Amino acid sequence: DAKTTQPPSMDCAEGRAANLPCNHSTISGNEYVYWYRQIHSQGPQYIIHGLKNNETNEMASLIITEDRKSSTLILPHATLRDTAVYYCIVRVAGTGGFKTIFGAGTRLFVKA
């Protein structure tokens, strides 16, 4: 079973920041928070991941609470092409058979 809880859907206006929340209250000390997104009929795309510090890359920012029980993915200036299902996943990092188990995700609709 997925270890995360996300709202089923969210709307965002084009050009505004999209803030996608995720609860992972049972996260273990060696588990990372990963975010992927899936645009319709495509494979999932890696966005960002982090352990306990906030992270930022060219796509998004990841804010993890101090107790690590929740996090927020921020798309700073959402565009119509950001409409997708966003998955928050917790898992151990590294090579080998560390499975990525997907939950239901959040369906983000970016509207003009």
Add this chain to the structure above:
Amino acid sequence: GAVVSQHPSWVICKSGTSVKIECRSLDFQATTMFWYRQFPKQSLMLMATSNEGSKATYEQGVEKDKFLINHASLTLSTLTVTSAHPEDSSFYICSASASGAIRTDTQYFGPGTRLTVL
């Protein structure tokens, strides 16, 4: 970098035939590959974990004799759906976990293969 390809991107076959789907890591070596299945409007469901040179590990409820997985090299894994039936129609997605100098802490996903069994 870290590109995963799948072939074919879509396939239509008759009931009872077998279909092979290839998953390749194009610019990195993948010691571990994963196979997922996704039905319409549902999330991805992990089917099996494939390690190079060894037998795949199947998730509970996935028939290993029906979904044959071969991971013969560090850049190629294949999924063969044997004796396909209409209920096997689905979107099949593979992912690869990198080894070596490429980022070792994330998985990269292929574009998926849509299988339709008539």
